[in-house]
Structure formats: structure tokens, C-alpha cells
Amino acid sequence: MPSLFKMPIETLKGVGKRKAELFGKLGVDSVGALLRLYPRTYEDWSKPYTIAEAPQNAVCCVRAEIESAQPPARIRGGMMILKLVVCDGYDRMTVTFFNQKYLYDKLRDGGEFLFYGVVKKNTYSYEMSSPTVSETKKEGIHPVYPQTAGLSTKQIEAAMQQAFVLLPEKMNDPIPENILKEYHLCSLNFAIRNIHFPKSLENVERARERLAFEEMLVLQLGMARLKGGSKKAKTSLRIENDYSDEFFSFLPFEPTNAQRRAVKECIADMSAGMHPMNRLIQGDVGSGKTAVAAAVCYTAAKNGFQCAFMAPTEILATQHFNSLTGLLKDTDIKISLLTGSVTAAKKRPVYQALDSGEIDIVIGTHALISENVKFKKLGLVITDEQHRFGVAQRSALISKGENPHIMVMSATPIPRTLALMIFGDLDLSVLDELPPGRQKVDTYLIDSPKRHRAFGFLKKNIESGHQCYIVCPLVEQNETELASAEEYIDKLKNTVLGGCKTALLHGKMKAKEKDTVMSAFAAGEIDILVSTTVIEVGVNVPNATIMMIENAERFGLSQLHQLRGRVGRGSDKSYCILVSDKQSDNTRERLSVMCRTNNGFKIADEDLRLRGPGDFFGSRQHGLPELKVASISSMEILDETQEAARHILESDPELAAKEHRGLHFETQRLFAKAGGEQLQ
Numbered sequence: 001m002p003s004l005f006k007m008p009i010e011t012l013k014g015v016g017k018r019k020a021e022l023f024g025k026l027g028v029d030s031v032g033a034l035l036r037l038y039p040r041t042y043e044d045w046s047k048p049y050t051i052a053e054a055p056q057n058a059v060c061c062v063r064a065e066i067e068s069a070q071p072p073a074r075i076r077g078g079m080m081i082l083k084l085v086v087c088d089g090y091d092r093m094t095v096t097f098f099n100q101k102y103l104y105d106k107l108r109d110g111g112e113f114l115f116y117g118v119v120k121k122n123t124y125s126y127e128m129s130s131p132t133v134s135e136t137k138k139e140g141i142h143p144v145y146p147q148t149a150g151l152s153t154k155q156i157e158a159a160m161q162q163a164f165v166l167l168p169e170k171m172n173d174p175i176p177e178n179i180l181k182e183y184h185l186c187s188l189n190f191a192i193r194n195i196h197f198p199k200s201l202e203n204v205e206r207a208r209e210r211l212a213f214e215e216m217l218v219l220q221l222g223m224a225r226l227k228g229g230s231k232k233a234k235t236s237l238r239i240e241n242d243y244s245d246e247f248f249s250f251l252p253f254e255p256t257n258a259q260r261r262a263v264k265e266c267i268a269d270m271s272a273g274m275h276p277m278n279r280l281i282q283g284d285v286g287s288g289k290t291a292v293a294a295a296v297c298y299t300a301a302k303n304g305f306q307c308a309f310m311a312p313t314e315i316l317a318t319q320h321f322n323s324l325t326g327l328l329k330d331t332d333i334k335i336s337l338l339t340g341s342v343t344a345a346k347k348r349p350v351y352q353a354l355d356s357g358e359i360d361i362v363i364g365t366h367a368l369i370s371e372n373v374k375f376k377k378l379g380l381v382i383t384d385e386q387h388r389f390g391v392a393q394r395s396a397l398i399s400k401g402e403n404p405h406i407m408v409m410s411a412t413p414i415p416r417t418l419a420l421m422i423f424g425d426l427d428l429s430v431l432d433e434l435p436p437g438r439q440k441v442d443t444y445l446i447d448s449p450k451r452h453r454a455f456g457f458l459k460k461n462i463e464s465g466h467q468c469y470i471v472c473p474l475v476e477q478n479e480t481e482l483a484s485a486e487e488y489i490d491k492l493k494n495t496v497l498g499g500c501k502t503a504l505l506h507g508k509m510k511a512k513e514k515d516t517v518m519s520a521f522a523a524g525e526i527d528i529l530v531s532t533t534v535i536e537v538g539v540n541v542p543n544a545t546i547m548m549i550e551n552a553e554r555f556g557l558s559q560l561h562q563l564r565g566r567v568g569r570g571s572d573k574s575y576c577i578l579v580s581d582k583q584s585d586n587t588r589e590r591l592s593v594m595c596r597t598n599n600g601f602k603i604a605d606e607d608l609r610l611r612g613p614g615d616f617f618g619s620r621q622h623g624l625p626e627l628k629v630a631s632i633s634s635m636e637i638l639d640e641t642q643e644a645a646r647h648i649l650e651s652d653p654e655l656a657a658k659e660h661r662g663l664h665f666e667t668q669r670l671f672a673k674a675g676g677e678q679l680q
Contacts, residue, residue, distance in 0.1 A: 004166060005032030005669070012162045022151040023159075031163050037156070038195050038211070039143035042204065045114055045134070046141050051091040051126050054119040062115045062128070063136060064088040069108040072101045086115065093119070093126035095133075103133065112136050141198050160196055167192070174662025175214055179644055185210045209637070214666070216641040222667040224649055235403040237379040239270040243299040250330055251291070253435065259288050262429040263295045269427065270300070270380075270405050277405035283431030284600035285565025286438045289409045290320060292431070293382055294327045296407060301333050301360035305379025308404075309363040310397055314339045314511045315518055316384065319540055321363045328361075338364035338373070341511040347372070369396040382407045411562065432601075439568035443576040443595045445552070445588075452495070454548060454577050459496050461546055462527045466572065468546040470530045471563055473554045488550070489530045500527040507534045533559065535566055542570030552578035552594075553587045557607035560591075561600050 007030055010020050020029075028034045048063035049055070064086035072082045082097040082104055095115060097103055107113070117131025145156040173180070173188040180187065186194075191210040194203040244263045248255055262281055269277035283289045297307040309324075311317040321337040328335065336350050336359045347367075353359040357376035362368065378401030383394055398404060408426060446454060458468050472485040489504050503526045505517045514534070521529050522541050529535070529544075533555075547567045552560060560578070568574035578591055593606045648660065655664035 003032075004035065004163075005030045007031040007166070009034060009159075012159050014162075015159060019151065019155075022148055025148045026146055026151070031166060034159060034163050035167070035192055035196075037145060037160075040146050041144045042198070042201070043116055043132075043142045043144060044201065045116060045139050046200075048114060048139065049119075050088045051086075051093045051119065054126075056121055057118060059116065059118055061139075062088070062093070062119060063112065064093065064115060065112045066107055066110040067092070069104060069110075071108075072104050086113075091126060093128055095128045095131060098130060107133070114138060141201065141204070143196055164193070164196070172662055174666045175210075175217070176659040176663075183213065183640055183644070185213055188214075213637050213641060215670075216637050217644055218663060218666045218670050220641055220645040221648065221655065221663060222671045224645060225653075225655075225667070234274045235276040235405070236274075237270075237276065237305060237377075237402070237404060239267060239299060239303050239305075241299075241303060242267050242271070243302045244295045247295045247298040251327065255291060256288060256431070256433040256435055258283075258431045258433040259292050259295075262292045262431060265427070265429050266292075266296045266407060267299055270296075276403045277407065278426045279406070279429055280408045280410065280426040281429050281431065282410050284434065285411055285562065286434055286569065287411075287431035288435050289384075289411065289431060290323050291327065292429075293320075293384075293407065293409060294324050297324070297361050297380065297382070298328060298331070298333060300380040300405070303379075304377065306354070306357065306359065306375050306377055307361045307380040307382065308368055308375070308378060308397060308400070309361065309382045309384070310368050310393075311363070311365060311384045313534070314341060314365055315514060315534070317363055317365050318515070320384065324361065324363065333360045334358060335361045335363065338362055338367050339511070340365060340367050341515070342367070366393055369393055369400075373400065375400055377401075378404050380405045380407065382409065384409045411565070439570070439572070439574050440598050441547075441564055441568040441574045441576050443564065443578065443598075445578045445580065445591050445595055447581050448579065451579060454579070455495050455497050457575075457577075458528070458546055458548065459500070462497075462500055465543075466545040467521065467524065467526065467541060467543050468528050468548065469535060469544060469563075469566060470528060471535070471547065471549045472530065472532060473551050474532070485530055485532055492528070492530070497528060502526065502528045502530060505529055505531040505534055507532055533563065535563070540569055541566070543572075545570070545572050545574040546577065547575070548577040548579065550579045552580045552591055553582040557590060557593055557603045558600070560594055561603045564594070564598075 008020070009015055009023050009028055009030055010017070011031060012034075015023070023029070023034070026037060028037050043059075043061075045061045048061045051062055051064060054060050054062050065088070066084055067087050068085045070083045072080050075081050080099050080101050082100060084095040084097075084107060086093050086095055114134045114136055115128055115131040116134070117128045120127045120129075143153070143157060143160075145153045145160075147153055147156070167189075169189075171187075171189045171192070175185065175188070179185070186206050186209075188210075190203075191207040194207040195211060198204045198207065244260075244267060248260070266277060266279055266281075269279055281289055281292055293309065297309070300307050309317075309320060311320055317339050318337065321335065325335055334353075336353065338347065338350055342350075350359065350362070351372050351374070354362060355374045355376060362373075367373075381398050381401065381404050383397075383406075398406065406426075462468065470488070472488050474484050485504060485506055489502055492498065492500075492502055503517050503520065505514060505521075509517075517526070517529070520526050521544075524543060544567050547564055549555070549560065549563060555563070564576040567576065576594070578594060580587065580591060582588075590606075593603060597603060648655070648663070651657075652660050655661070655667070
């Protein structure tokens with residue numbers, strides 16, 4: 001479907017400039033990209049129930065005729081209420097709508113309609129509140145798409161129906177025919193048509209399985225090709241002397257055995273042979289990865305090499321800078337910070353000192369890949385939370401040296417199967433011990449009615465001199481019911497927390513504004529920090545003892561674990577409160593894992609088991625290509641696609657054969673969105 005990817009989304013009727021911008025927020029800029037915007041779930045309107053047979057307290061579709069409609073009436077609080085009485089020929093049901101006055105004109109004349117919502121049975125009657133209502137000709141399975149403010153799922157569905165008109169009868173399938181047959185997969189044509197407008201839920205599963213297989217196959221082919229040259233690279237940057245024991249001798253604490261082991265493994269890599277180190281340092285929250293990085297940087301610098309340490313945010317880069325400066329304060333190692341907010345006047349001397357070799361270690365964000373940054377002898381590149389960087393950003397930093405040694409750090413525990421797929425070219429060091437003094441964080445799951453009690457608990461802790469985080473999944477209010485950080489902080493004024501000093505932190509703020517807020521919070525000038533997930537990594541405030549997370553079901557377990565890791569960093573007892581009103585068994589099972597264990601690796605295994613690999617890192621984290629369907633596939637697909645990718649690359653490593661051109665195009669498209677680098 002390459003031609004449809006070149007057709008702008010504005011090609012579709014009713015999609016003007018404004019709506020195109022909204023589609024852009026969903027990653028859709030072309031008709032082809034729209035067709036690859038898959039539903040996040042479905043509403044089954046295909047088999048309407050009678051009122052009496054409708055399942056209790058579960059969403060379902062009921063077909064009934066309107067018997068009467070009371071004119072909209074305003075009730076206490078200014079809310080507008082509309083009540084209907086509907087009948088299916090046997091039983092009656094009261095249907096209530098709130099603040100939907102326009103429905104009265106549509107429904108007052110009666111007629112038969114479909115009502116999609118939750119039926120509640122009382123002693124003598126049936127009720128349904130705030131359902132979706134539609135004409136009976138709308139029976140079927142309806143897609144529900146990811147949304148953004150101003151763009152509803154119905155509008156996306158309407159655009160999708162137009163896109164289907166442009167679909168050719170015979171579509172170019174990127175998966176070769178022999179692989180489709182070997183793994184019993186449906187065609188792309190069948191998958192695209194049934195992922196959006198399925199005839200049955202069975203067809204949805206067939207479509208999902210095939211699209212998940214394609215995504216995982218394309219991901220693994222792309223990763224394998226990116227890694228292809230890493231094992232063959234040669235370097236002359238060899239470490240002659242190990243200074244790690246000297247570094248450990250002036251630490252104010254005793255390193256764990258895991259830290260010592262990881263440092264020895266890194267230095268062994270950098271001392272042996274002609275190939276550069278490629279090592280992943282993987283550890284749970286608080287396992288001491290920064291001290292490991294400092295020890296390796298110290299040894300590299302003492303051997304005459306420069307080190308570049310790249311972090312995904314200014315907050316994290318500044319924290320690493322402060323940590324390394326403190327750890328190396330009694331040495332002759334020179335350290336500098338380089339981020340986007342550093343003024344041009346202050347950057348110039350840093351550029352000069354890096355070029356002349358006066359700076360041993362530079363810590364920064366993507367500012368490190370600026371063309372003005374030149375090293376005299378770059379020997380070690382460290383990237384923290386690597387999955388948050390685009391492929392091109394990492395490559396640009398590495399290219400500033402001559403095959404430098406590479407250390408990747410991740411505080412996101414990754415199950416070994418997934419780690420091998422994502423970081424297959426890296427040797428692995430695991431920090432499986434926590435330094436003494438790390439607090440176990442007690443975690444509780446509550447619903448909205450208990451929020452006021454939770455606020456009282458926060459108030460009590462604040463009065464005893466501690467601080468708290470409250471995390472919301474959105475910055476601004478939109479069509480969904482998710483908590484908005486901006487509105488949330490306003491509502492706190494009318495609670496028991498109204499007298500507390502609060503502040504807002506989110507990713508849309510300028511770097512300087514974020515730093516000001518974080519500095520004030522770290523200094524104890526703020527009691528409650530209401531934030532989005534920008535505080536997921538890099539914030540170290542030992543006095544913060546409570547992490548409260550709204551709409552917890554919206555986050556992956558590993559992401560929740562990262563957020564929870566912001567508390568329990570001091571000597572005081574700490575707590576995490578998860579707030580969720582979702583009652584599904586899957587949601588309760590997922591969130592209860594957080595209450596049972598603080599072990600990040602166990603949580604990661606559960607996350608992978610429950611959600612699959614597609615959304616493992618969380619929808620808002622960048623760097624790894626986004627998988628849209630694979631998160632709902634079984635782990636069998638991971639094994640199958642690893643096998644298929646290996647066979648394809650053995651016979652055609654460049655994906656140049658005619659039958660592999662579609663896969664070549666899809667790898668280009670997937671990785672271009674992740675980091676901008678074109679696969680060769």
C-alpha cells in the first residue's frame with residue numbers, strides 16, 4: 001500500500017486542515033497511516049438482547065422501542081436530565097441521559113433504536129444510564145479508536161469508511177506467500193478489512209494475529225539489520241589499567257556485589273580484544289546504576305578517554321551530573337553539563353573544552369548530538385533509558401567517536417526474552433541487589449469513593465513534614481474521563497489538601513519551568529507535586545513518601561513500577577496509592593500485582609504475560625518503534641517471528657529480493673517513525 005501512504009489525509013472528504021492536525025496527534029498523516037490506525041477495542045452491537053435477557057452490570061446492546069420521552073429538565077447543580085421509557089414488546093426500561101438535550105429532538109417521536117450501555121435490574125424495574133443510542137440499521141461490531149480532544153471515534157470511523165473506498169481489491173502483502181502458509185496467517189486484505197469493520201469477533205482475532213505477526217516480524221528484521229555491523233566493529237580504544245577499586249575506595253557507601261560485578265564486566269569488555277564494549281546494565285529502581293556508570297567513567301577517564309553520558313530529559317541529565325560531581329568531587333576528573341537550556345554563551349566554552357580534551361565527562365540530553373559538539377578522544381558512550389531515544393539520536397552520538405565503547409542503562413526491568421530481541425547485540429549485566437537502606441513501598445489499590453480518605457492520609461503525612469506526588473495521565477481535559485493534571489490541581493483547593501503548597505509539572509512546560517518546579521520540590525518548598533509521567537525517571541527527593549496515581553489502569557505495570565520508584569528513597573516509610581474505577585478482572589489482576597510485590601523483574605514478567613510485548617514500555621515512551629497490535633498477541637508470535645526473521649535474513653540479509661520488498665518498505669516506515677534513521 002505504498003501509494004496510500006503518499007496520499008495526504010486531507011484527501012478524504014471532510015478532513016480539512018484543522019482535522020488533519022488532530023489526526024496528526026494520533027500519528028496519522030496519510031490515508032495509508034489511517035488504515036494502520038487500529039481500533040483499541042470494539043462494541044458488539046451485532047446481537048441485541050431483550051431487556052430481561054441482558055447481562056446484569058455488563059455493557060451490552062438492547063433493541064427497544066421508545067414509548068415516551070419526558071422533555072429535558074434542569075436539576076440541582078445545573079445538570080440537564082432526559083428520561084425515556086422504552087419497551088421491547090415484553091418489558092419496559094427507563095433510560096436516562098445527562099446533559100444531552102439534543103437527543104430529545106431525535107428520540108421524542110419514538111421508533112425502534114439500539115441502546116448500548118449497562119442494564120441494571122431493580123426490584124420491579126430495569127434502568128440504563130447514559131447509553132450510546134443508534135438506529136437499528138447500525139447493528140454490527142463497531143470499532144472504537146484511540147482518540148484525541150476534538151476527534152471522536154465516530155469521526156475516525158467515518159474517515160476510515162472513506163479510506164476503504166480507496167483500497168484496491170488486490171493489496172500488496174509485505175509477508176511472502178510461503179510464510180503466510182507456514183504460519184497459517186490470513187492475507188493483508190482480509191486483516192485490514194476485518195480489523196476495522198469485522199463481520200464477527202472471530203474475524204477480529206484472525207486479523208489481529210496476522211497484523212501482530214507482521215509487526216513483530218518487521219520489528220525484528222529492522223532491529224537485526226541495525227545491529228548487523230555492531231559485532232564486526234573494531235576499536236583501538238583499549239583500557240590498559242583498571243581504576244575501579246580506587247573509585248570504590250572513596251565512595252561514602254559500600255557498593256553491592258552486583259555493582260562490583262557489573263563494573264568488572266564492563267572493564268573486562270573495554271580491556272579485551274579489538275571490539276568495542278556493547279553492554280546493557282539492567283537494574284531495578286534504586287539498584288545503583290549511576291554508581292556503576294561513574295566507576296566505568298572514572299576508569300575510562302584515567303586511561304585518557306572522554307565519556308559522553310546521554311539522558312532522555314534535562315531533569316535526569318541534571319541529576320546524573322549532580323550525582324557524578326558528588327561521587328568524583330575529590331578527584332581530578334572534569335565534568336560538564338550540556339542540555340538544551342544551557343545558554344549559547346555557556347555552551348561555547350564547553351564545546352572548546354571537549355574539543356581540546358580538557359573535559360573528561362560530559363553529561364547531557366540530545367544537545368550532545370549537536371554538530372558543534374566535537375570530542376578529542378571519545379572512548380565511552382552511555383545512554384540512560386535507551387528505549388526513550390530515537391535510533392538516529394543514539395547513532396549520531398556514537399558517530400562522534402571512532403567506534404567508542406557503549407554502555408546502555410535501563411531502570412525498566414525487561415524479561416530476558418524481550419531483552420534478547422530488543423538488545424540482542426548487547427552483553428547483559430544485571431543489578432539484582434538493592435543497596436542497604438532502600439525502603440519497601442507499601443502499595444494499595446482504591447476506587448474514587450475512597451479518594452477523600454486517601455487525601456486525608458496525604459494531609460497527615462504532609463503535616464508530619466513529608467511531601468507527595470500525584471500523577472495524572474493527561475495534561476489537559478479532553479473527551480475522556482481521565483484525570484487532567486491541570487484541572488486536578490484546581491480541584492485540590494476544595495479538599496482537605498486545599499491549604500497545602502501545590503505545583504504542576506508536565507512535559508509541555510519549558511525546560512527552565514520544569515527545573516524551577518523540581519528544584520522547589522527538592523528543596524521542600526512544595527508539599528504536593530501534581531505531575532504527568534515526566535517524573536517517571538530522574539526525580540530523587542528522599543523526603544517524598546507518597547505516590548498517588550490516578551487512572552492507574554492506563555499505565556503498564558512496568559511504568560507504574562517506575563513511578564512508584566520515586567518514593568521510598570529516604571529512610572521514612574513510603575506508600576503508593578493506585579486509583580482506578582475499572583472493575584474488569586484483567587485490570588484488577590494487573591493492578592493487584594503492584595500490591596503484591598516490589599520486585600521489578602517479577603512485575604515485568606507479569607506485564608509481558610498480561611499485555612504482550614507491543615505496549616511493554618508504555619504508550620508515551622519513545623525510541624522503540626510503536627507496536628499497535630502485538631500487545632494483544634500471545635508470546636508464541638515472538639518465537640515464531642524470531643524464527644521467520646532468522647530464515648529470511650539468512651537468505652536475503654538486505655531484503656533486496658522481490659518477495660521481500662514489502663518487508664523492506666515496512667521496516668523503513670516503522671523505524672523512520674521511531675528515530676528517523678533510514679535502514680540501508
